[in-house]
Amino acid sequence: MALRTPEDFIQSIADLDLEIYMFGQKVDDYVNHPIIRPSLNAIAMTYELAQYPEYRGLMVATSHLTGREINRFTHIHQSTDDLIKKVKMLRLLGQKTGTCFQRCVGMDTLNALWSVTYETDQAKGTDYHERFRAYLQYVQDNDFVVDGAMTDPKGDRSLRPHQQPDPDVYVHVVERRDDGIVVRGAKAHQTGACNSHEIIVMPTVAMREGDEDYAVSFACPANAEGVCYIYGRQSCDTRKLEGNDLDIGNARFGGQEALMVFDDVFIPWDHVFQCGEVEFASPLVERFAGFHRSSYGGCKVGVGDVLIGAAALAAEMNGVAKASHIKDKIVEMTHLNETMFACGIACSAEGVRMSAGNYQIDLLLANVTKQNVTRFPYEIARLAEDITGGLMVTMPSAQDLADPKIGPIVEKYLVGQGDTPTIDRMRVLRLVENITLGTAAVGYRTESMHGAGSPQAQRIMITRQSNLDHKKELAKALAGIGKPWDKAKLKVPTAVTAD
Amino acid sequence: MTDEGTPGPETHVRVVYCGGCNPQIDRSAVAAGLPTGDPEVRPGTTVHLNGCPRACASDHMLTSDDPSTVVVAGELVDGVPTPSHELATAITRKIKE
Numbered sequence: 001m002a003l004r005t006p007e008d009f010i011q012s013i014a015d016l017d018l019e020i021y022m023f024g025q026k027v028d029d030y031v032n033h034p035i036i037r038p039s040l041n042a043i044a045m046t047y048e049l050a051q052y053p054e055y056r057g058l059m060v061a062t063s064h065l066t067g068r069e070i071n072r073f074t075h076i077h078q079s080t081d082d083l084i085k086k087v088k089m090l091r092l093l094g095q096k097t098g099t100c101f102q103r104c105v106g107m108d109t110l111n112a113l114w115s116v117t118y119e120t121d122q123a124k125g126t127d128y129h130e131r132f133r134a135y136l137q138y139v140q141d142n143d144f145v146v147d148g149a150m151t152d153p154k155g156d157r158s159l160r161p162h163q164q165p166d167p168d169v170y171v172h173v174v175e176r177r178d179d180g181i182v183v184r185g186a187k188a189h190q191t192g193a194c195n196s197h198e199i200i201v202m203p204t205v206a207m208r209e210g211d212e213d214y215a216v217s218f219a220c221p222a223n224a225e226g227v228c229y230i231y232g233r234q235s236c237d238t239r240k241l242e243g244n245d246l247d248i249g250n251a252r253f254g255g256q257e258a259l260m261v262f263d264d265v266f267i268p269w270d271h272v273f274q275c276g277e278v279e280f281a282s283p284l285v286e287r288f289a290g291f292h293r294s295s296y297g298g299c300k301v302g303v304g305d306v307l308i309g310a311a312a313l314a315a316e317m318n319g320v321a322k323a324s325h326i327k328d329k330i331v332e333m334t335h336l337n338e339t340m341f342a343c344g345i346a347c348s349a350e351g352v353r354m355s356a357g358n359y360q361i362d363l364l365l366a367n368v369t370k371q372n373v374t375r376f377p378y379e380i381a382r383l384a385e386d387i388t389g390g391l392m393v394t395m396p397s398a399q400d401l402a403d404p405k406i407g408p409i410v411e412k413y414l415v416g417q418g419d420t421p422t423i424d425r426m427r428v429l430r431l432v433e434n435i436t437l438g439t440a441a442v443g444y445r446t447e448s449m450h451g452a453g454s455p456q457a458q459r460i461m462i463t464r465q466s467n468l469d470h471k472k473e474l475a476k477a478l479a480g481i482g483k484p485w486d487k488a489k490l491k492v493p494t495a496v497t498a499d
Numbered sequence: 500m501t502d503e504g505t506p507g508p509e510t511h512v513r514v515v516y517c518g519g520c521n522p523q524i525d526r527s528a529v530a531a532g533l534p535t536g537d538p539e540v541r542p543g544t545t546v547h548l549n550g551c552p553r554a555c556a557s558d559h560m561l562t563s564d565d566p567s568t569v570v571v572a573g574e575l576v577d578g579v580p581t582p583s584h585e586l587a588t589a590i591t592r593k594i595k596e
Contacts, residue, residue, distance in 0.1 A: 080559060119578075350553050353560040355578035362553060467523050467551065 003071055004143040006044035013195055016223040020194050022231040034240045038254030042101040043145055043195050045093060046073055058089040065137050073107045074140045076114050077359040083348035087298035094302015100255035100443030102192025104299060106146030108291035109200045110136060111358060116284045117273050118356035128273045135219055135271060147196035149187040149260060150288060152204040161214040171201055171262060172213040180268040181275060190260045194229050196222045206282035215281040217274035218267040226265035232257035236438040246398035246426060249434025255443040292452035293370030294361040297344020300373050303444050304337040304380055310431045311384040317425045319417035329383045336376040343369035364465035367458040374455040377448045381436040392429045511535060512594060513545045515556050522550030523573040524583045532587025543567050544594045569593050
């Protein structure tokens with residue numbers, strides 16, 4: 001298969017017959033469920049843009065395994081240019097969907113595993129890299145969406161994985177067989193899990209002696225026996241059940257998270273990429289997190305572009321676009337947005353080729369990128385709400401606008417500047433609401449905070465990589481610390497002694 | 500070796516430094532710890548001595564495709580974590596392989 005079409009992608013997900021639960025009920029026709037479908041549409045955009053000549057430069061790459069054209073989301077970065085194109089591709093998709101399009105987590109997982117399996121083999125004499133190489137080609141050849149599953153529920157955070165009262169709060173190996181392993185546990189916050197063909201599980205924390213059963217990485221089909229999904233709620237999600245697009249804000253696209261459960265799932269050895277090598281859990285976690293933190297310097301920037309545009313439109317419709325403080329706020333939003341982008345580009349430009357031959361982002365700068373992303377979207381959202389005005393959260397509903405008696409009143413009093421149709425003003429206000437408070441706020445705000453690691457996780461990495469000793473030596477050299485002090489050469493400044 | 504039995508210039512290690520804007524290791528000290536005039540050193544050996552893992556001296560590569568080149572990038576030797584006080588020893592071992 002070359003590049004899948006968006007229609008083929010959606011049909012292929014329907015064909016998986018996944019076990020998905022929502023509101024306490026199993027969802028059968030999940031690809032047409034009004035709460036789920038927008039999230040499928042968002043991933044489908046990663047396929048759609050790859051079909052257009054004007055976007056292929058970012059969306060399509062050449063496989064280093066086969067030399068064939070592949071979607072960049074299945075590519076192993078072969079240069080810093082690849083790393084830069086990844087960030088730009090993610091920005092483009094954020095612009096086109098205004099939400100989390102979910103596919104980057106798998107791309108970042110594939111790239112982390114490429115080098116970690118290689119280095120594990122070098123050190124331990126295992127054959128994980130060969131297995132992974134074959135699996136990667138399978139993913140590329142089928143243009144699959146892969147869910148990279150890292151975050152375990154973790155239970156008592158003060159205890160190591162093997163010390164937990166309930167061992168299942170971390171995914172772990174419960175049985176080793178000649179033909180494979182059996183795993184049990186769950187992964188939380190799984191972005192796009194129900195829209196994926198394949199799942200790759202990774203450890204969520206560094207592992208130590210005693211944690212061998214938890215230092216496990218493997219791949220399985222999303223519909224493997226024993227895997228089920230419990231769909232995550234989003235703010236305002238049931239507006240999608242009201243049969244009208246107006247109050248949703250962004251009716252076509254949305255994000256998705258789920259709790260993914262592994263109930264004694266069998267994994268054949270050829271899909272196992274780590275099993276007991278505790279010392280390689282940490283590199284896998286750090287590299288995946290590094291790649292994913294750099295991704296946020298693209299995707300959140302694209303959504304930010306939409307939010308800045310929506311705020312500017314709202315200002316125009318309110319008749320305040322020329323007010324100096326409005327223009328200044330738009331400048332500030334743009335400055336914050338481009339700062340995140342600059343970080344994403346910088347950590348890519350400073351990427352390095354690993355011994356496995358792939359390119360990895362600069363870890364320090366990737367963590368700086370994500371640290372900014374834990375803050376700047378909140379400020380951009382605050383400024384958007386400032387510009388948009390309170391009507392965003394007090395506005396009557398679409399049903400009121402459609403009502404023969406109430407509708408004309410809503411039309412009359414929600415009118416904006418000039419000939420702006422009231423419904424257009426309502427649409428842009430709902431879009432701002434969607435991104436800042438509604439379903440897309442899951443991706444734009446809280447995911448910016450906690451996705452790819454909470455702020456403290458980045459601060460730990462920044463501390464480790466900051467090269468503070470060098471900075472202290474620079475200061476010592478300029479301050480003259482450690483130099484002999486010749487008091488005999490002291491002079492009193494002439495100006496002080498003048499009468 | 501020359502006819503006189505003394506090491507020829509080809510036994511000297513060529514060191515290529517990065518620019519040194521973010522050194523996590525003392526590059527000069529590492530270079531000073533490398534062998535000079537050692538006949539066991541492979542002729543034409545080059546050491547890319549990067550102060551940090553950004554590896555600017557080796558065009559952002561943590562390993563080289565050229566077997567006669569060793570890449571040091573902060574506390575990494577050809578991508579393998581190596582404490583700074585063991586760098587010169589690790590490099591010397593490699594260039595004599």
